[in-house]
Amino acid sequence: MSTTTHVRGTVAAGYEDVLAEFAAVAAEEDEPGAQLAAYAGGRQVVDLWTGDGISGDSLHALYSSGKGAAHLVVALLVQDGVLDLDRPVAGAWPEFAAEGKGGITLRDLLAHRAGLIGVAGGFTTAELADDRLLARRLAGQRPYWRPGTGYGYHAFVIGALTGEVVRRATGRTLQEVYEERVRAPYGLDFYLGLPEALEPRYVPVRPLPPGQRALAAANAPAADSLTGIAFNLNATPPTDLVAFANTREVRALGPASAGSVGSARGLAAMYAAAIGALDGREPLLKPEVRAEFTKRHSVGADLVTGERDHFLLGFEAQARRYPFLGPDAFGHSGAVGAQSFADPRSGVAYAYTRRRFAFGGGGGAAENHRLAAAVIRAATR
Incomplete structure (x- = not known):
């Protein structure tokens, strides 16, 4: 127990070094x-928390972490x-063939190569909260680059795109398949659609301090840039990510791209189940399927984020x-x-x-480098 x-x-x-690093x-x-x-080898080895009113059972808005759950579902269905x-x-979703998209494959979607990062004028909050509405808008959208010629982070929409393929193939939403195949069997505290009964455990996202907020606004990408379109800054008003996560409708519907x-505990257990035995069950992913989804599919600079060699298949590298x-x-x-x-x-x-919201709304905060390194050192010592 922490001292x-x-x-x-x-x-x-x-x-113990992980505890010391987390405390620091x-x-x-x-x-x-x-x-x-x-988890290490299917056994939980770290379970820590900090902050007033925070417990190990507190539920946080985890935004794009849901993309991991979404693409685990896709991997299971491929398996x-x-x-x-x-x-x-378009073989499963005929409307998707509009505007020259008939040749785009599921692999192209997962590799963020489709060019469908947004729509002119942006999306409403109601659309961003509902993957079915997003998919309907995107079906008729012209890609922002010729599919396959580059890749860029489909920040708000990738879960809706792959989710519609799942729905057309199975008759079930991606969220329903995740619940049945992954979340419920393991009792994971990680949700694509938070039940109302669990709302008291939700801890609202805390916005950036005023100084950082002003700096972030000053450095925001142009609304009509690929980055601005992908993050719905071309909407009126531009999407406020803090307010978005703190909206009950978003949490209730659980859009796979940004509403997890x-x-x-729940998130770590999901990944532990993906690669190893957990709770007496075999790994969710077979080695050959995991190998396919963890190949580098998109190389060079991401057209939206600028990050190099950003993606495997659906998952970040x-x-x-x-x-x-x-x-x-x-x-x-x-x-x-x-x-x-x-x-x-x-x-x-x-x-x-x-x-606390990350400065600029980026991905994993800088402290993850220290914390993850400490965990790996302890696990491989």
Whole structure:
């Protein structure tokens, strides 16, 4: 048990340095709320939290962390033979063929190569909250670049695009398949659609301090740039990510791209289940399917974020950000500064959540470098 007043929770023997690093982050950052959880070899080895009113059961807005759950569902359906990565999307979704998109495959979508990052004039909050509405708008949209010639982060829409393929193939929404195949069997505290009964456990996102907010506004990308379009800054008004996550309708519908809610415990357990035995069950992903989804599919600079070699298949390439991970480490960050991944080489599943919004709304916050490195060192010592 922690011996510091800033941090609560437990670590397994040999993980004391992780506790010390998390306590240092909490003190240095004056963190108003964060959680850290990790599994190694299917066993939980880290379960820590900090902040007034925060517990290990607190539920945070985790934004794009939901893309990890969405693409785990897609991988499972590919594994089942229900989905084919190289089949044109329009084969299952005929309306998608409009504006020259008939040749785009599911693999192209997952690799962020489709060019469907947004629409002229942006989306309303109601559309961003509902994957069905997003898919309907995107079906008739002309790509912002010729599909396959480049790739760029489909920030608000990738879950709706792949989710519509799932719905057309199975008759079930991606959120329903996730609930039935992944969340419910393991009792994961990680949701694509938060039940109203769990709302009291939700901890609202805390906005940037005024000074950082002004700086972020001054450095915001142009609304008509690819970055601005992908993050819905071309809408009137532009999307406020803090207000978006703190909207009940968003949490209730659980849009797969940006509306996930959960705890570090739930998120880490999901990745632990993906790569190893957990709760007496076999790994969710077979080795050959995991190998396919963890190949580097998109190389060079991301046209939206500028990040190099950003994606595997659906998942973010974690070794690019954290060189101490294996080349097939896969996961996804979230705009609040959250980070989560599975590292098959070390057998580690990692998740970090926090209450304070990340400066500029970027992916995993900087402290993840220190925290993840400490976990990997302990697991491989």
